[in-house]
Amino acid sequence: MRLLFLGFGTVGQGLAELLIEKEQKLRDENDLEVKVVGIGDMLKGSLYNPNGVDLKGALEKAKAGEKISDLPDAFEGDALELIKATEADMMIEMTYTDIKTAEPATSHIRAALEKGMHITTSNKGPLALNFHELKKLADEKKVKFLYEGTVISGTPLLNLARETLAGSDFKEIKGILNGTTNYILSKMEEGLGYDEALKKAQELGYAEAVPDADVLGWDALAKVTILANTVFGADCKPDDFSCKGITEITAEAIKEAKSRGKRFKLIGKVWRDGDAVKGSVAPEEIDMTHPLAGIMGATNAVTISTDTLGDVTIVGPGAGRVETGYSALIDIINAGGKR
Numbered sequence: 001m002r003l004l005f006l007g008f009g010t011v012g013q014g015l016a017e018l019l020i021e022k023e024q025k026l027r028d029e030n031d032l033e034v035k036v037v038g039i040g041d042m043l044k045g046s047l048y049n050p051n052g053v054d055l056k057g058a059l060e061k062a063k064a065g066e067k068i069s070d071l072p073d074a075f076e077g078d079a080l081e082l083i084k085a086t087e088a089d090m091m092i093e094m095t096y097t098d099i100k101t102a103e104p105a106t107s108h109i110r111a112a113l114e115k116g117m118h119i120t121t122s123n124k125g126p127l128a129l130n131f132h133e134l135k136k137l138a139d140e141k142k143v144k145f146l147y148e149g150t151v152i153s154g155t156p157l158l159n160l161a162r163e164t165l166a167g168s169d170f171k172e173i174k175g176i177l178n179g180t181t182n183y184i185l186s187k188m189e190e191g192l193g194y195d196e197a198l199k200k201a202q203e204l205g206y207a208e209a210v211p212d213a214d215v216l217g218w219d220a221l222a223k224v225t226i227l228a229n230t231v232f233g234a235d236c237k238p239d240d241f242s243c244k245g246i247t248e249i250t251a252e253a254i255k256e257a258k259s260r261g262k263r264f265k266l267i268g269k270v271w272r273d274g275d276a277v278k279g280s281v282a283p284e285e286i287d288m289t290h291p292l293a294g295i296m297g298a299t300n301a302v303t304i305s306t307d308t309l310g311d312v313t314i315v316g317p318g319a320g321r322v323e324t325g326y327s328a329l330i331d332i333i334n335a336g337g338k339r
């Protein structure tokens with residue numbers, strides 16, 4: 001399996017570490033020989049060699065804050081030129097998420113699909129805005145378009161829905177889709193005010209300096225849209241759903257809810273209403289007996305309501321270098337390995 005990396009930041013490097021660490025395991029258990037033939041990155045530069053680039057060397061350079069293009073096999077040109085020049089079996093799209101335009105990631109994915117490459121991506125933009133166009137193209141080219149990392153990172157929610165729960169009908173999928181807000185709400189329950197809890201989340205690297213995407217619910221909204229499009233087969237955009245964040249929740253409201261056996265969670269959900277698919281993001285008071293109520297800190301969790309098993313809940317990390325890198329490893333094995 002010849003791989004082309006686009007974006008060699010946090011997640012790209014997490015995947016590279018896993019590929020090096022698990023090289024033998026993939027060979028033994030999945031009959032999968034993986035070779036990275038290209039890496040494209042904005043500031044770190046790019047590499048291409050059809051016989052394989054120096055992945056360990058690239059990782060060392062990237063970690064040292066140096067250019068990977070100082071290594072042999074430097075490639076001159078932008079991401080689209082690299083895709084055009086590269087012969088690979090799968091492209092790993094891990095550039096930044098732009099939820100308003102889904103670019104440049106959509107153009108990268110389209111170009112790689114046109115060349116007959118399988119895709120794995122952790123980039124929410126193309127899934128929230130252009131899923132059906134890209135899936136149709138992938139089907140025409142008879143390649144896989146996989147995106148496990150776009151919703152709750154490497155915790156295998158999408159695989160669970162698509163593969164493991166195959167044959168089930170889903171009435172609703174609802175959960176804690178954003179770890180930062182869950183961390184803030186958990187800290188507020190411990191007695192911190194909203195500003196203090198946000199500051200702590202920023203110090204720990206959970207929240208950005210401008211935290212709007214998390215605290216106003218936009219990140220969860222992108223994931224709700226992805227679930228609606230991919231699992232429920234809808235053709236929706238983020239604007240089709242209502243979205244409210246956690247900025248109006250007070251420590252007093254959290255305390256008062258707790259006295260009634262309830263806990264506030266920022267809940268993203270998608271459900272069927274007749275033929276329509278509905279979705280929303282909003283703080284909800286969850287009964288303490290529900291599995292989602294016990295999820296504290298930056299952890300994510302999702303409950304899938306099925307016609308076959310009733311409720312199935314999956315809990316796990318929603319972000320992280322190796323955790324999200326692992327989402328791409330799952331997809332690589334699904335695309336090319338024996339299972």
Ligand SMILES: NC(=O)c1ccc[n+]([C@@H]2O[C@H](COP(=O)([O-])OP(=O)(O)OC[C@H]3O[C@@H](n4cnc5c(N)ncnc54)[C@H](OP(=O)(O)O)[C@@H]3O)[C@@H](O)[C@H]2O)c1
Pocket residue numbers: 006007008009010011012040041042043044045079094095096097104122123124149150153318319320321324
């Ligand atoms: N981090 C997580 O835990 C996590 C979890 C779930 C999903 N995701 C998603 O996964 C993707 C990657 O996340 P990340 O945390 O790895 O982000 P990151 O550290 O910012 O890495 C993104 C990389 O993409 C490169 N890049 C940007 N535009 C490019 C272009 N046009 N051509 C080539 N390279 C380009 C950047 O290059 P320079 O820095 O050199 O400019 C950077 O190295 C994002 O879409 C993110 O939303 C991340």
